[in-house]
Amino acid sequence: MNLTRRSALAGVAAVAASTGLAACATAGGDDGDKVKQGDTSAENPLGVSGEAALEVVIFKGGYGDQYAIDAGTSLKQKFPKVAVDHKGIQGVGEVLQPRFVADSPPDVVDNSGAGRLDLATLVSAGKLTDLTSLLDAPSLDDPAKKVRDTLMPGVISDGTFDGKPLVLNYSSVLWGVWYSKSLFAKHGWTFPKTWDEMLTLNDEIKKAGLHPWTWQGKYPEYLNDPLVSLAAKAGGFDLVKSIDNLQPGAWQSPAMLAAAEAIYQLAVRGHIMPGSEGLSHTEAQNAWCKGQVAFIPCGSWLEGEQQAVTPAGFDMVMGTVPALTGSDKLPNGAVMAASSESFIVPAKAKNVPGGLEFLRHLFSQKVARGFAESAKALPVVTGATDGLSLSSGLGSVAEAVKAAGPNVFSYKFRTWYAPLSKALDDATGELATKRINPQQWAERVQKAADAVAKDSSIVKHQR
Amino acid sequence: MRHGKYRFLVGALIVPLALYGVFVLSPYLQAFQLAFTNWNGVDSAPEFTGFDNFGKLWDDPLFLAGLRNNGLMLLVVPLAVIVLALALAAATKGTRVYRVVYFFPQLLSVAIIAVLWQFVYTPNSGLLNGALSAVGLGSWRKSWLAEPDLALWCVMAVMIWSSVGFYVVLFSAAMESVPDDIMEAAAIDGAGPMTVFRRITLPLIWESVQVGWIYLGIAALDGFALVQIMTVGPGGPDNSTEVMGLGLYRTAFTFGKFGYASAMGVAIFFLTLSIAVLLLRVTKRERVELA
């Protein structure tokens, strides 16, 4: 470290001649000023120092950051002398990436949103704290219950890498197709159960003078979600795995091709509002909220995002993506879901015990309920929404979770293989504008998947 | 010269050079080193991979798309800006208020320009489609930034829009320094306005034009902020607006390949350098011919 400091100060000549990479950009940090774990007790199971400051960096996106501020307040009630430095930001990656390299990261990070840090990279570089001690600590609300027993199923495994829990996601996200309950009631429409019904209903909607579908054309990934959901329903968990495992030909499998054909039909039959391919997510969603369009694909954050511009009585609800065929491998309620808002405690954080304690407060009933109310999204803390009167959108999401039961699927390739996602997004944008057909689409995406599989510089994962 | 020359030079130059060395040169030198590694952005000990990264560039469809698009921008943007700016500078002679107005875009940050133009191009409630409908050209309405054949031209139009004003002011300032009596003499000799412009005005302001070529050439190799904020994807549709800077940014911050991204940066650097040198040579020769 000192070497770096000196060479930087000495200027051009020294730097030009100096030391190679190890002493420059990629130099490691020192652990000198780390806060040691204090004595643990029932009141203080994680051994928090009552005085050390705590730096918390939160992605301030669709959910805002009030819930994290609440968690800080809750922590301060217990440890009044701890100064909690809360920062709500966007573009987490750009701000924190260099700090991780320098090994001077904050104590808690909500690594979310566009431009988040690549989790797989952080994991493989050993930059994250093992959260086992937090999971085994008593929960804030009920000392008889461990933190791990207060979380929804799947949350811990979502954040477990090679047997170590390193990430805890805060919010449960579902993907589906949204519509306005009041609009559908007015016209006597019901949400379709199969894709054929969807296409038939679309024709009816058109006759009523509305556009059946729109999508967030500037970001084609929004239309990928129903596409890969349809494929997962038809092809089952095996198909999802074969995609994530980069199996040869997976993107050209019958289920995936049929799903691409289904989306293609929307374009071919003129069910998509003209111009959608040039709209940003905000513009498309607003056209939908104004009642010009019947359906829009989106994740469960939509209601919170549209709060300010949704007309009264619009009553948005999320329907699960219809069945693709009559012989789908997954039952009708099956839904694509993932947990999001990934909380981590960096391994080189100055105040690791404090960071863990912050999470204990974050995953408490009180903070989680506040999250459900302010962010209109589902926290992963079980029972947190019990007794709350949920808004129409969040209510439909909670129902979808119940209806799906164990039939919840999620793809990992988007986080594992960013270059593949990019190729998929490009191809789907072309598919939805009829510039390529489903066969060409599948060929292109398969080619990209094969390229990722061949590229030795990309770390591979299996599921 | 006089005594104490070197003492003065050292005293005067040490601070700026140190500043430049520490904050500009040393990071670039480190980036050059990184270009030969597989650094992923967080690892403490990247591997040395030789010229691998540079070899990969030529098989990378995104980088090649960026190269192609920047190439087209290089052909179109500087020429269009200079022609337009020369015409406007000549036409605004004596009407100062236009030049004041034309300079406005120069005052805006690219980020602001990009956000504004996104609203111009947006299909259903955008300014451009609205204007077309208003003048009875409704059939010309398009999803401007969503059509692969048009998107890049739309981006270039914004680049041109935002740069012309500066060169109008620059060229008109240069034109004002051309003595009136030369022009009058030429006019009396029976030369038409075009001839006067081509044979007298242009050669006399060529130095300004040359500066313009080089700056615009360098700018045409960028385009990052506009593309990133405005376009579908971004960089789309179907990579039709991909630029090299965006590729570098994505490779580093989305794909986590900092070593490879640095190699892209190095390639862009050498390209920029060659084009600047080339433009300098080409434009210089022309000046000799004309003058």
Next chain:
Amino acid sequence: MRTKHAFLTLWAALVTLPLLWALMSSFKTDAEIFDSPWTPPASPRFDNWSRAWEQASIGQYLFNTLIVVGGALALTMLLGALTAYCLARYEFPGNRFLYYTLIAGMLFPVFLALVPLFFVVDNLGMLGTYHGLILVYAAYALPFTVFFLHGFFRSLPGAVAEAAFIDGASHAGVFFRVMLPMARPGMVSVGIFNFLGLWNQYLLPKVLNPDPDHYVLAQGLAELAVSQGYRSDWSGLFAGLIIAILPVLLAYVFFQRQIRAGLTSGALK
């Protein structure tokens, strides 16, 4: 004549329309912006502006920007003029080398340097500080400043300086009392360019200035532009845009005579 004026008017309309439209939109509600982008607001919504100023902290960002840009501009002008003068008016070994090394800085794609630059700044303990940003801004503005002023100092007549030397002036004295005042038009031009460049700087603060309390205007606006993606506040975004544009625009209109004079002499070199 008529086509000429039509042409001039057309370009003026092209330039001003988007700006006027943004101004108008900053007084509309979100719904009005989407429903009827062309029509003026039913009643002007001044709360967009106050929301941008207070909630979105545009006021704080403006203050930060003034400090950083002001400091960096002063530093750049002083150091840039000194460097350009020395390189333009003194022969010494390595002169050309230094000049081209400096000029090369204009050709580097900036984000090639971003990550290593972060560590340099971090190691000096200047991350997220005003003085850190000022130094970095100045360093990155130096190449252009030197390039521009180098030609300017070259073209200045040497006789006055010679006379001053004969009168016993020191090297520094000649620079500050004789040459710098003579270079004033060039300084004005390059100062204007630098001001615009620094004012609109975005990439550098984004990486080197991670503390939201120290955000500069372009950074804060981008923040506003990003967060509109999550919770729509387009009217607030337009208000923020206008607040960011307005000071520069007003300064320009007010000082445009001086600015043009500066540009003219700059172009003449």
